[in-house]
Amino acid sequence: MSTSELFTFRNRHFSLAVGITAAILIVTAIAGFLVLPFAQPWVQFANVWDAICSAAGVPQRAPKVTVPEQSTRLSEVVLTSSTLARPSQEGIGRGATLAQRCAICHGPTGVSRADSPNLAGQYAAVIYKQLLDFRSGARTNAVMSPFAVNLTDQEIADLSHYYAYLPRLPAYHPTPQLPKPSIVIYGAPMRGIAPCGSCHGSLDNKIGSPWLEGQSEAYMKAQLQAFASGERRNDISQQMRNIARAMTPQEIDQAASYYASQPPDVVKAVD
Amino acid sequence: MLVNRKLILAHFWLAFAVFGIALTLGAWQMFIRSPIGTWLSNPELYYRSLTAHGTVMGYVFPTLVAMGFGYAISEAALQQRLVGVRWAWAGFWLIVAGSVMAVIPIALGRASVLYTFYPPLIGNVFYYLGVVLVVVGSWIWVALMSVNLRVWRKAHPGAPVPLAMFANVAGSYLWAWTAVGAALELLLQIIPVAAGLKSTIDAGLARVLFSWTLHAIVYFWLMPTYIAYYTIVPRAIGGRVYSDSMARISFILFLVVAMPIGMHHTFADPQVGAGFKFIHSAFTALVALPTLLTVFTICASVEIAARLRGGRGLFGWIRALPWDNPMMLALAFSFVMLGFGGAGGLINMSYQLDASIHNTQWITGHFHLIFGGAIVIMYFAIAYDLWPHLTGRELIDLRLIRTQLWLWFVGMIVTTFPWHWVGILGMPRRMAYFDFGDPAIAPQALSVTFSAIGGFILLASGILFIVILARGMRAPRADAGPYQFALAVHQPTTVPVALNTHGLWVALMIALTLTNYGYPILTLALSEGTSVPAVYVGAQ
Structure with missing residues (x-):
């Protein structure tokens, strides 16, 4: 027998196979697209076609509603791993000139002794995001905001490249190194806290997260408290606010003093 | 008639070598995230190992077994050189x-x-290209199986295709079409992003395309096992296949209903409509059909063997079975694991029950029980059965073989049952670390510890398996005679064209793929604004 005899409804096997398959498909389609949508009393459909479209997953436009006015600005910075990729030498040079006005707080070599963040060797994406947020008002600080307000996009990119280009100098470490606290290494899974180290160094780094080793203890503690109280809110999707709110005061102390006591070359080794 | 023994042996040895490595990684993973291991402090190492374990066990190992076994079937069943x-x-x-x-x-x-790739996570492009090469290599096998059957048909016009080859080619066609989903995902979506040509990816579409492959691939893994049930076991224990037609119907049913069901993996995904999820759920239920047919036919075939050996009574014949025969033992273990795994599968495929176990350790337990248990134990059996014919030497130590099969069975039960249990308790899967010191999950520590011990039993069994095969390469020479497949009670003399060719069933498989996947894939592909930025592994 040749195949031509198979693909005809005169062949019993063909008609049975096609018939049963089609019947199952039709029955399940009726159940899935008509019966089940209407079996959900809590969902209202305008008509049968509306129900079918809903079951098929036709993309629907949300009804036009007026978005309530945001009382505070949120961060609008988009970061990808290609943001600020491949800095130019000229850009770094321009950044160095611009950075002179930052030196009073962040130190002439990007290493601060005034409880401001150390910027030397910080990831470019981090400085870029914070400057944009200061400029837009998503993050505010009495000292920082006036500096950022008048910066152009190019200047922000140049400053980011310049500080990322500087070597991570050993910071001022008043305390001896501490053992790794569990909040840094394990987080607290039952409270939804990821390990600090999975984004901020010691384990791994994620884009947009600053490396924290050698930063000022007072500064880190103040930021965690600001996140917890909602005073600082430029973290995307409340990532840091959710974490900081769930942290105990002891954990905040431990994390801040641990990172402050780490020399930055530990980060180099992990990278 | 096995002529190209070197080719078949090469496939099997490579398969079992990579299996051994991946098994070791698996046992290490069980250990390191259990309460008996000390946490590594680096989750990245865990996921590295998990990626290697999954890639080898999912893509390389079963594909090589199916290919090696397929070449053996082609030569032995068709009685012609490859x-x-x-x-x-x-x-x-x-x-x-x-x-x-x-x-x-x-x-x-x-x-x-x-x-499973998980876009928008994007790894190094060579990883994906490597997977593509593996799939392309296996597609050569698909083509060769088809060509060999065609050559045989020309020489034997109208004759019934031997059951083993009929099933083997059905399996190869299933794989060819199944792999298309992941191939589309890799070639159109992931590789352009991994190569740096694009920086965004439609993760929802990628997941739907992967579901095309992800479920039917299980039936591709299953095919060698089912072929062994029907065409090796009855012969090895001295029985006959109860029904040749029933066997053919089971295999063509797999071809038709294995494909359009993958969306039960995306029940929790918002980008797929509920109506399509329901249709996929209903078709998944149909897969039980070929499996129940098989369980019935094989139990009947085994009963024939028992009664030929003098077994009597309603159940008394079970005692008359050759329980010291490794093949009998492997079949029984495989059926028990298939039974439990299948029962768990009914929960996964139910649209609403799935919600309670979605993304928990239950799922990991389920697919290890079905694939690692029911399927892989028959891979062992296939290797044991073929080895003397491939090496021309005898596998002497049947006791060692039985020990190995027992260890695998016990190990798999000890591993997967607690796994299911902690899944019901809500333990998520794909986690590198659990803090069992926390009172909320401390009661699960015992179950997870058992599971890890099961992993080591499996590792012991895996090592034993490789040792047995290696010793089989150096055993004294013995002629095993021609390789034979089981005969049916009524050997077919003529078979209806529908059960002797695959065309109708391949057509139905493709048609159902279009009806069940066409609309969701097209809407996602044509919708604007559904892509998200890629997240590169290791990127700063």
Whole structure:
């Protein structure tokens, strides 16, 4: 027998196979697209076609509603791993000139002794995001905001490249190194806290997260408290606010003093 | 008639060698995230290992077994030399090249994306290219199986295709079409992003395309096992296949209903409509049909063997079975694991029950029980059965073989039952670390510890398996005679064209794929604004 005899409804096997398959498909389609949508009393459909479209997953436009006015600005910075990729030498040079006005707080070599963040060797994406947020008002600080307000996009990119280009100098470490606290290494899974180290160094780094080793203890503690109280809110999707709110005061102390006591070359080794 | 023994042996040895490595990694993973291991402090190493384990166990190992077994079936069942031996070797070397290419980025920590890829996570491009090479190598096998059957048909016009070859070719067609989903995902979506040509990816569409492959691939893994049930076991225990037609119907049913069901993996995904999820759920229920047919037919075939050996009574015949025969033991273990795994599967495929176990350790337990248990134990059986014919030497130590099968069975139960249990308790899967010191999950520590011990039993069994095969290469020479497949009670003299060819069933398979996947894929592909930025592994 040749195949031509198979693909005809005169062949019993063909008609049975096609018939049963089609019947199952039709029955399940009726159940899935008509019966089940209407079996959900809590969902209202305008008509049968509306129900079918809903079951098929036709993309629907949300009804036009007026978005309530945001009382505070949120961060609008988009970061990808290609943001600020491949800095130019000229850009770094321009950044160095611009950075002179930052030196009073962040130190002439990007290493601060005034409880401001150390910027030397910080990831470019981090400085870029914070400057944009200061400029837009998503993050505010009495000292920082006036500096950022008048910066152009190019200047922000140049400053980011310049500080990322500087070597991570050993910071001022008043305390001896501490053992790794569990909040840094394990987080607290039952409270939804990821390990600090999975984004901020010691384990791994994620884009947009600053490396924290050698930063000022007072500064880190103040930021965690600001996140917890909602005073600082430029973290995307409340990532840091959710974490900081769930942290105990002891954990905040431990994390801040641990990172402050780490020399930055530990980060180099992990990278 | 096994002529190209070297080719078949090469496939089996490579399969079992990579299996051994991946099994060791698996046992280590069980240990390291259990309460008895000390946490590594680096989750990246865990995911690196998990990616290697999944990639080898999901793509390389079963594909090589299916290919090696397929070549053996083609020569032994059709009684003709393999046509296209050079192509077969080319396919083999493509798989070797692909595996090496994929493993290097994994080992360097550049592709810790797990074998299911999980876009928008993007790893090193060579990882994906390696997987593509493995699939291309296996497609050569698909083509060769088809060509060999065609050559045989020309020489034997109208004759019934031997059952083993009929099933083997059905399995190869299933794989060819199944792999298309992941191939589309890799070639159109992931590789352009991994190569840096694009920086965004439609993760929802990618998941739907992967579901096309992800469920039917299980039936591709299952095919050698089912072929062994029907065509090796009855012969090995001295019985006959109860019904040749029933066997053919089971295999063609797999071809038709294995494909359009994958969306039960996306029940929790918002981008797929509920109506399509329901249709996929209903078709998944239909897969029980060929399995129940098989369980019935094989139990009947085994009963024939028992009664031929003098078994009596309603159940008394069970005692008369040759329980010291490794093949009998493997079949029984495989059926028990298939029964439990299948029952668990009914929960996964139910649209609403799935919600309670979605993304928990239950799922990991389920697919290890079905694949690692019911399927892989028959891979062992296939190797034991073929080995004397491939090496020309006898496997003498049946006791060691029985021990190995027992260890695998016990190990798999000890591993997967607690796994299911903690899944019901809500333990998520794909986690590198659990703090069992926390009172909320401390009661699960015992179950997880048992599970890890099961992992070591499996490792012991795996090592034993490789030792047995290696010793089989150096045993005294013995002629095993021609390789035979089981005969049916009524050997078919004529078979209806529908059950002797695959055309109708392949057509139905493709048609159902179009009806069940066409609309969701098209809407997602044509919708604007559904892509998200890629997240590169290891990127700062």
